[in-house]
Structures are given as structure tokens and as C-alpha cells.
Amino acid sequence: MNDNNPKTGPEVSRRGFLKGAAIAGVSAVISAEKIPTAVETHNESDVGSFQAQRRPLGRTGLECSILGMGGFHLGTVADQAVVNNMVAKAIDHGINIFDNAWEFHRGLSEEKLGIALKGKRDNVIVMSAVCTQRDRETAMRMLEASLTRLQTDHLDVWQIHEVIYHNDPELIYAHDSVLDALNKAKQQGKVRFVGFNGHKHPAINLEMLNRGYAFDVVQMPLNPLDPGFRSFEKNVLPVATRRGMAVLGMKSMGGSGETISKGALTPSEALCYAMSLPVATTISGIDSTEVLDQNLAILRDFKPLSADQMQKLRDYGKQFNDGRYELYKSTLKYDSDLGRGQHGYPSVAELPL
Template identity: 50%
Template sequence: MADSTAAIPQRKFGKADATVSCVGFGGHHVGDATDVKEAVKLIHQAVDAGITFFDNCWEYHRGKTEDWMGQGLKGRREKVFLMSKVCTHGRDADLAMRMLEQSLNRLQTDHLDLWQIHGVSFDNDPELFIRPNGAAEALRKAKEQGKVRFVGFTGHKDPDIHLAMLNTGFPFDAVQMPLNPFDYHFRSFQGKVLPELQKRGIAALGMKPISGHGDAVKRGVLSGEESLRYAMSLPGVTTTITGIDKQEALDQAIKVARGFQPMTEQEMSALRDRVKPYAGDGRYELYKVSLKFDNPEARMAHDFPLDMQSVEVKEMMKATENTGKPFPEAK
């Protein structure tokens, strides 16, 4: 078990001369904190505990999470490896560069350590990404200009889309994907994508270790600590990004990460066997099979209908366009 007095281990970031903490601070959930004061407190505690990897995205809560994280990292920026995501969703490079400037302003920094294409979800996303004047050109340009150190992409729908992105030939430094015990049995990123990243020396970033909003934990299938520890134990994983919206979530991440010791293969196999009866239809991985975790910006870019019950669609209804300005309470 983890040692509560030990440091949080650092892991090598792919082939690069950089390291990050084995657990990462998820940016989306921090937007669900009670207010900016609480969000800043959680960010400060995470940095002080030794969490160095911080995740965010241009479109999370319509810019609020980047704004809050920027406030939380003020005076601490040099201590962390900061990542955000660009949300062209197949649109042009100039839009990506405008989004990058907005992200840098909100996060109160002059560069990102990692800038990633957000949420590749549709079969034509790789083609749209790599085409002339696609987002690939923005990633190259931002790197050349020193505004980002590393580049990558994320997604949680289908491992085959991840493989198609890799096969575009673009030199990605990192790839982000869901990794948890359920994933092993259903449309598996662990089975299809993780080995390919290891082969290519690309940093593998795990997300949704507790399956999004932890429904399986709430229903007693497994514990949050088990799920997080499993994801962090997978060979070749650089960091495991977990959502942190309240003190209990941060405490759990720190507890598992301090002096982290991976599960044995026997422990991992037993946990996979336990969740197998619940894994085959994606009920605890709705981000693979439903609209529940689809971002509205992505669906609109592809002219697809929205899930009107989505929290982010409801947030979008409050404004005529995504200006990137924070909510009033974020100021």
C-alpha cells in the first residue's frame, strides 16, 4: 500500500527530457467546485503535495476552469507541467491559434507544457486534423514559436480513431485516453492504443480512471481507490488524470499516489474479472457509447444534434457564443 509520508513519484514523459507526477489534476471537475476560492485552495494543496501534472481545456465550463486554474497557479506556474487542449474539432489552424492565445491569457502563462487536440470522436477527425490548414499546422506553429513545449491529442470514444490519428504520421509527443478496469473488456484503449504508444515512445496519459463520474463506485462494483490504483499500475502509463472537484477527491488521489506501488498482475486480473459482468455494454463507460460526455462544441462543428440535458449544453444556452470569458463568479 501507499506510504502516506512518501513523495509522489515522477515518471518520464515519453521520449522527452521531462517528468510528471504519476497522478494528474483533472481540469474539468475543478469547474464543479463550489466557487473560485475552493478551486484555488484545491490547486494549492495539490501543488504542495507534489502533483505536477495539471490538465485543462479551452472549452471546459466555457472557459471557467482555465480561468480558475490560472488564479490557482499564480506564483506556482514554474512548479507544474501545465496542459490544455484546443477545440477546433476539425476546423482550421487559425481558429486553433486564437484559442491558444485565449488559453494562455486565462491560465496567466506565456506557454503550455503540453497542448493537445481535444476529443477526437468521429471517423473523419484524423483526416480533418492533418489536411492543409488543419489543426496539425497550428500544433507545429505553436511549437516553433515556443508557445507550447509538447503536443498531442485526446479522445474517449473509440480506440480505432486514436490509431487513425497516430497513422497520420504527425509527430505526437503525448496521447490521452480512458484507462480503467472496465476498458480492458470493451472497446479497449488499453489493448489497442497503449501498446502502440509504448512502441513509439509517446507519453501515454490515462483519464477517466473512475469511469467519468464514478457510477460504478456509487453502486459498489469497486472502490475509487481500487480503480485509480489499477489505472496508475498499467505498464507504460505516464500519468493518470483524475477529476478533482472537492477535498475528498484530492485526498484520495494523494493517498494513492504517495509512495505509489503498482498492483501485482494477480491483483489487476482479479479486479478485471470482478468488473467483467458489468463491462460488456459500456454502462459504466458512457463516454464511449452515448452523448453523455460529448462536448457540444464538437457536435456542432460536425452539424450533429446536441444532448439538451448535458451540463455544458445548458451552460452554452446562457450565452450566444463561446467568448472564453469566465462566469461572473469566477472574477
């Protein structure tokens, strides 16, 4: 895929900037002498026994864990037995919300999650997303496929996926469109609650909200770098919160861990910031047992950051206000070929380098 050429590291010293802040590590207070640059990998005995904190899922009446598991990254795990163990371990520690989408890995993500949730379905909140902004019948066919793959008779949350093009709100609100499918699915009892997700520009999400449909949830990227560049936290989060919608955070580490791999943030800083916002949950991409254990360790010791700590992270993130680590905003890296095709654009692979 085409990509920008982001710089490889932060321009200022994180040690000096976050001096004395109680953020990174696993709930340890960071001293002036040492600021960890990463969270150590934890094995099962290190994680121990605990239950994730929960919050209301907006006005739905459901309660969800403050950390959720993303379907795209789970779909990259080749061994189904490993997927089963990861999902079981997450549930054992109180994680009860699982995200997915019809198009993730051509349906494999839903299939893998469906297998892993056998015997556990009634204890969790299962989400998936419809991957069309077009007609009702196409959307309903996608729903039936998702239900089959996930081995369930209903979804707890069904979202419109990847609302990232400026004409998406117009298409979605048209007659006999995907909104009609949301209504029909709720009437049929195949879907309990509905929403949409979008990662490109806050103005698109705002137009979706301002056109008036009573969505139950909205999913958006939220992390310490977001306030400095096309900010969803500043522009969309307050509107959704005022309307009683459940806000689901995503891309806390940049989508594929860009903020971590480039040295801009530690996993603890990224996740603790995201979970300290007024959101129902933060959906995290977890593609291995090691990453699961890392996130569980952060979750186990999580305490909401203070207003001062949050602001220090926002101020630190301002130096990255060109989107270099938020490639879902600034490049085509996270735009699916399915969505591009529906809008008449060539696939990313077909574009000249």
C-alpha cells in the same frame, strides 16, 4: 443529456472474486474476510507529508507525477479560494501536472487554474487542449485565449481535444488544419509538446497515430473495465508505448465516478489499476477537498499492482462489457455540444428523450 439506463450494481460478489488480493483500502492487503467497498475520506493530518512518485513524460525530458489533476472537475468548484487551496495542496504533495481544455465551462476552468497557479507556474506542467479539428487560425485564436486565461506565456502540452468522430483524423490531417497550428505554436515557443485525446473508440485513436504525425502525448480512458469493451488498453496503449509517446490515462473511475457510485469498484481499485499501467500519469477529476484527500491517501500508499492482481481486476470487469459504466464510449453523455456542432449534429439537449 441522454444516457443509457445502466444496471445499478455488479452481478457477482466482489468479495469472492478479489479474495486475498492486495488492492483496495490504502495499500492494505485485503483479507478474505473483508474487502473494503470505498476508501475513507481523509483529512489533512491523515494524508500527512509525502511526495508523489514521478515518471518520465514520454520522450519529452519532463517528469510528471503519476497522478494529475483534471481541469473539468476543478472548474465545477464554485469558490476560487477552495480551488486555490486544492491546487496548492496537490502541489505540496508533489502533483505537478494539470490538465485543461479551452471549452471547459466556457473558459472558467482555465481561468480558475490560472489564478490558482500564480507564483507556482514554473513548478508544474500545464496542459490545455484546442477544441477544433478545423482551420489553423481558429486553433491559434483558441491558444491565445487559453494562454490569457491560464496567465502564462506557454503551455507545456497542447492537445487536440475530443477526437471522437470517425472523420476527425481526416479533418485533422487536412491542409491548413489544426496540425498546422500545433507546428506553428511549437515554432513560436508558445507550446512545448503536443498531443491529442479521445474517449470514444480505440479505432479513431489508432488512425490518428497511424497517419504519421509525431505526437508527443496521447490521452485515453484506462480503467479495469476498459479491457472488456472497445479497449484502449489492448489496442492503443501498446502502439503509443512502442513509439515512445507519453500516455496519459483518464476516466479511471468512469468519467464522473460511475464505477464507484454504482458499486462496481472502489476508488483504490480504480486508481491503483490505472497507475499500475505503463502510463506517464493518470489524470483524475477532483471536485472537492474531500476527493483530493481521498486520492492523496491512495497516492501516498500506492505500490504497483502485480500482474496477477491486474488480471483479476480485468477478469472481474468482464461482466460489465456492455459499456454501462463507460458512458463516454456507449452514450453521448461526454460528447461536448461544441464538438457536435462542428460536425453538424444537434446539441445533446436538443435530442428527443
